[in-house]
Amino acid sequence: MAATSKNQAANVPRGTRIRGKWNKQSYQVIKKLGNGALGTVYLADSNRGNVAIKVGIDSMSITSEVNVLKQLSMVQGTVLGPFFYEVDDWEMNGRCYPFYVMEYINGEPLFSFIERRGKEWLGILMLQLLRDLGALHREGWVFGDLKPDNLLVEGSPPTIRWLDVGGTTGMGRSVKEFTEFFDRGYWGLGTRVAEPSYDLFSAAMVMINAAYPQRFERPKKDSELFLLNKIEKSPLLNAYKPILKKALKGSYQNASEMRQELFSLLQGVKSVASNRSPTSSKSRVKSRQKRQKPKKQKRSGWIETVLLFAFILFFYTLYLVGHVF
Amino acid sequence: MKKGTLRQILLITDGCSNQGEDPVAMAALAREHGMTVNVIGVLDENERTDSGLKEIENIALSGGGIHQLVYARQLSHTVQMVTRKAMTQTIQGFIHKELQSILGAEKEIEDLPPDKRGQVVEVVDELGETMDLEVLIMIDTSASMQHKLPTVEDALLDLSISLHSRIGQNEYALYAFPGKRKQVEQLMDWTPQMKDIHTIFPKLSSGGITPTGPALKEAIEAYQKKRSKRGLLEDGGYFEESGS
Incomplete structure (x- = not known):
């Protein structure tokens, strides 16, 4: 869709200073970490130390992610997802790029x-x-x-x-x-x-x-x-x-x-792994046996059919022979 | 509270129209009727993307919708994504108007401080999840589309999985163009279930013409008919005024 306008937010060069329009915090881009569906994530230096910044184009989708991150940051006890710091807009070359700042997971x-x-x-x-x-x-x-x-x-x-x-x-x-x-x-x-x-x-x-x-x-x-x-x-x-x-x-x-x-x-x-070689080979044998079982049954079934058929054929021949004589 | 219904036309095609009304004009007309026209262009693996591209883009633009070009194998993911995005876009449009009436004419969502935007997005999410949706799907069955039709079928089933996972109600109708004898043929009337699609698809026959414009015109009429029928049912014999 808006592939051409996307490029600027997707290729912010190293050393660029991203400055928030509302909160006035600034971040210096160190490198690109990856491209998401809705924006590009950069590693950046700030007064908090290293942080990850996601820069997008569509403020609605960035806001939607911020909503989730804020909720997750409120969950106590476990750390779910990256810790959320702040959300802001970055104005560059007359365009406004929404971004949010989160914990950098190294x-x-x-x-x-x-x-x-x-x-x-x-x-x-x-x-x-x-x-x-x-x-x-x-x-x-x-x-x-x-x-x-x-x-x-x-x-x-x-x-x-x-x-x-x-x-x-x-x-x-x-x-x-x-x-x-x-x-x-x-x-x-x-x-x-x-x-x-x-x-x-x-x-x-x-x-x-x-x-x-x-x-x-x-x-x-x-x-x-x-x-x-x-x-x-x-x-x-x-x-x-x-x-x-x-x-x-x-x-x-x-x-x-x-x-x-x-x-x-x-x-x-784990208990299998602790005395590794004998048990694992045994279990392998076991599983092979298990797999072969149905095959055997099938084969014996087939033999049964052949035997039965031979039996009938034998009696039929006897019957025919009986008729001839 | 009645939340209203989102009306979409989803056009799946692989190239230029060559018969009848200008599809871009028909898309504009659809928009006037409160419908959104989304267009998905299906490409072959080794196909260049320029032919037909402009028309696809223009139809979506004048229909207030979204367009996307994809290779056949990515179709499933794209169809549901485009439908979803278009819903969000339409809802954002409503909200935008509401905001302007509260905040003043030049105000945009971007003019709100980021912390306040969260609530707006929540409202959009909520509506996107709960509003009823009607999608009229138009499939180009001209000769070049023939071998892509099984993929289209998969994509539509996939779309119905996504939409049925929403809280709101959905209804679909399916049209093919060109039809067997007519320019456009109805394959499936409005229904909340897409599951019988397998029985319809093998019957498709492909011809050489691509009457995209007439197909869109028909889609608009189908929506009008549906509306007046509903007016009859809901308001006890009262015919809603149709703008055609």
Whole structure:
């Protein structure tokens, strides 16, 4: 749409001083952090230290995000989303660019962290994510656009943080913003009504994405079966199969239910991991046996049919022979 | 409190009109009737974007709506997004007028301090979620669109998932142009459910002409008819004056 006018806010050069029209605070741009649907985020220096600034074009959508951030900053106890500092307008070259200032989260993208530190982090970070989602839901919000791009792992001990709250929607409304792969509507597995199970579906898809970094497109039909197949084919996901399955089906009423089951699942996995080699090979054998069982039954069924047929043929021949003589 | 209904025409096409009235003029007429005309241009993967672009843009501009060019595979996401954005834009338009009557003629939302804008946005969000919506969908079924029609079908189903997740009521009607014998053909009369779409789509036949203007004209008439019918139902025999 307004692609040409977007450029100025999307390419603010390093060293530029962004000065607020209303609050008179000023910020010096250090570098660009990323492009969102509704604006560009920069790292900037200020008297608060390093902050992240989102500069947009449309003041309504920037304001809408500010509304959410303000609400989240009011939630006590847990840190949900980046901490919000202020909102203002920046006038440059006769145009007015709305912007807001928030905490700079100096983290690593979720998947690169898991790649670097080990697959076992996936389950643990998911536990953290589900706890935060639970807190968010209790406040009457649904995250909406949950995807790896919006998740960072920060600090030590590693903690999962979420970035973009553009999709955050009040409970019971229709989800404002979503990404197809993580959207249950796209997969034909539910509505886009903002409710806890919407986020839990996306959380399951984030885990699936971890095993399939390239993602994949939906099939023409039976997408539930298709996704379950993808889970079974991946050794990483197979460990989480029971909770993934339920999350995709929308069987969880809230995040803590899913978190609880993931927790006990992880405990099971951990005890397996502690005496790694014998148990894991045994369990592998077991699972192979399990998979082969139905095959065997099928084969024995087939043998039965052949035997029966041979038997009948034998008697029929006897009967024919009896007739001839 | 009756919140009123948003009326949209959603035009899905891939190029220039070549028959009948000027679609840009028809879009302007639709706007006069209180409808918004949104246009989505569907491109082939290796298609350049200039042909037909200007017309698509102009139709949306004079229809007070939004236009967007997309490749067929991105259509689903775009259709629901454009519809949603257009709703917000229309509502912002109302609010803008209201604000001007309170704050004075030259005042814009941007003239409010950022802290006050929050409340305005909340009102817009609330209305976008709860207002009733009527979307008349017009699909270009000319020859070049033929292989894109399955994607269009997916996109419309996707749209209905999004709209049905809202609190407000929705109604759809579906038209194709060119029709089998006429320039425009009604595929589906006003209905709150889009689910029977599979049964309609295979029947589409594609021809060489693209009568976008006449199609828009028909859409306006369809809205008028719907209105007068409703007037009859709600006000007990009273015909609402139609401006045509």
